[in-house]
Amino acid sequence: MDHFLYRDGALYAEDVPLAEIAASVGTPFYVYSTATLERHYRLFDEALEGMDHLVCYAMKAASNQAILKTLAALGAGMDVVSGGEYLRAKAAGVPGDRIVFSGIGKTTDEMRLALEGGIRQFNVESEPEMIALNAAALDLGVRAPITVRVNPDVDAKTHAKIATGKSENKFGIPIARARAVYAQAAALPGLDVIGIDVHIGSQLTELAPFALAYAKVAELTETLRADGHDIRRLDLGGGLGIPYTRSNSAPPLPTEYGALIRDTLGHLGCEIEIEPGRLVAGNAGLLVSEVIYVKSGEGRDFLILDAAMNDLIRPAMYDAWHDIVPVIEPEAGTEQQPYDIVGPVCESGDTFAKQRMMPPLVAGDLVAFRSAGAYGAVMSSEYNTRPMIPEVLVHEHQFAVIRARPTFDEMINRDTIPEWL
Numbered sequence: 379m380d381h382f383l384y385r386d387g388a389l390y391a392e393d394v395p396l397a398e399i400a401a402s403v404g405t406p407f408y409v410y411s412t413a414t415l416e417r418h419y420r421l422f423d424e425a426l427e428g429m430d431h432l433v434c435y436a437m438k439a440a441s442n443q444a445i446l447k448t449l450a451a452l453g454a455g456m457d458v459v460s461g462g463e464y465l466r467a468k469a470a471g472v473p474g475d476r477i478v479f480s481g482i483g484k485t486t487d488e489m490r491l492a493l494e495g496g497i498r499q500f501n502v503e504s505e506p507e508m509i510a511l512n513a514a515a516l517d518l519g520v521r522a523p524i525t526v527r528v529n530p531d532v533d534a535k536t537h538a539k540i541a542t543g544k545s546e547n548k549f550g551i552p553i554a555r556a557r558a559v560y561a562q563a564a565a566l567p568g569l570d571v572i573g574i575d576v577h578i579g580s581q582l583t584e585l586a587p588f589a590l591a592y593a594k595v596a597e598l599t600e601t602l603r604a605d606g607h608d609i610r611r612l613d614l615g616g617g618l619g620i621p622y623t624r625s626n627s628a629p630p631l632p633t634e635y636g637a638l639i640r641d642t643l644g645h646l647g648c649e650i651e652i653e654p655g656r657l658v659a660g661n662a663g664l665l666v667s668e669v670i671y672v673k674s675g676e677g678r679d680f681l682i683l684d685a686a687m688n689d690l691i692r693p694a695m696y697d698a699w700h701d702i703v704p705v706i707e708p709e710a711g712t713e714q715q716p717y718d719i720v721g722p723v724c725e726s727g728d729t730f731a732k733q734r735m736m737p738p739l740v741a742g743d744l745v746a747f748r749s750a751g752a753y754g755a756v757m758s759s760e761y762n763t764r765p766m767i768p769e770v771l772v773h774e775h776q777f778a779v780i781r782a783r784p785t786f787d788e789m790i791n792r793d794t795i796p797e798w799l
């Protein structure tokens with residue numbers, strides 16, 4: 379459930395009409411609902427109730443400071459994947475002991491930053507990374523808490539570009555090699571081996587792949603304990619999918635996911651961490667755009683929007699579906715017609731939807747892309763020298779711009795001219 383509903387014939391974000399925000403900030407823009415963000419975080423937190431746990435929001439999904447602060451205020455931890463994300467999390471008030479550091483390519487500088495600023499644990503993904511982290515920790519005279527991310531060779535049954543748990547993927551160490559790698563880690567004096575990490579992919583719409591992966595983690599926990607390792611924390615990654623459209627095959631709910639965790643891993647008495655990103659932010663955000671032109675093509679009509687692939691790359695990159703709805707609710711019985719919905723960028727990949735059934739629209743009408751809160755604004759660019767679009771946060775009846783649109787002067791003057799020119 380989200381907080382973007384039609385009321386009196388118009389789409390609202392909580393208690394604010396989207397048209398009012400559009401009039402104030404101009405289109406296109408991203409808008410997030412505080413209530414939905416909070417609700418989704420709490421669903422995970424409650425799903426793990428009774429177990430020692432921490433929900434570490436995967437901030438790669440949406441990392442505006444205001445979003446992070448909203449979640450941090452509820453006690454959320456953060457999963458970060460770069461020095462920049464680490465600093466963002468700290469700036470939002472998340473203490474180091476609630477930050478986990480994931481990613482296959484952590485640099486020594488990033489390791490030092492986190493070791494100095496405080497870190498809950500590093501999720502280490504290779505032997506060379508282990509050696510580098512050991513050296514960085516010894517250099518600073520500290521011990522780095524780590525889990526090792528294992529690759530369980532499980533098919534997450536999601537888009538190939540966001541599946542991470544098969545042996546051919548670049549992530550984690552093959553689970554078959556885990557015992558040897560843990561033995562190596564335990565022998566490094568700068569590392570404190572505390573647990574196991576796994577993350578098999580994103581936008582999972584079934585529980586079965588999680589069940590397979592977690593069963594392997596349970597077995598590995600017992601094996602490693604028998605080898606003498608004090609395995610006391612399991613980081614289970616993120617990946618639970620969201621409904622991108624209102625169909626009857628909605629993905630499992632956080633409660634069902636929590637029950638699976640309890641069933642497969644509860645008996646081990648470990649502290650549980652999860653790293654949801656998409657489910658927290660995805661349906662908490664919309665992209666709102668205006669129709670610039672309606673153009674008749676050869677056998678098809680194009681809705682040309684002022685949003686483009688640089689603002690929301692998911693359809694171009696993953697052929698992703700986003701529901702696109704008019705901001706003014708069509709009257710009951712309005713006949714729909716097919717449109718190709720496109721942006722102004724100069725490539726045909728700048729297509730959001732083909733032959734999408736919509737009520738008749740004209741220039742100046744507003745449309746909203748649903749489920750755009752995760753991997754939306756964070757993946758945007760200035761391609762075609764299009765300014766990054768504003769982000770707005772709604773809280774009940776108020777809204778605030780949480781990132782302003784840069785001016786063209788700011789964009790142009792960001793470049794510097796070498797002295798020979």
Ligand SMILES: Cc1ncc(COP(=O)(O)O)c(C=O)c1O
Nearest residue numbers: 436580581616617653654655656
């Ligand atoms: C290590 C790690 N944790 C958490 C996530 C968040 O995944 P999702 O947004 O699907 O919940 C990702 C992205 O897939 C990831 O790579």
Ligand SMILES: N[C@@H](CCCC[NH3+])C(=O)O
Nearest residue numbers: 540580581692696752753
């Ligand atoms: N960017 C991807 C998700 C990547 C998940 C990364 N851990 C998407 O929009 O679906």
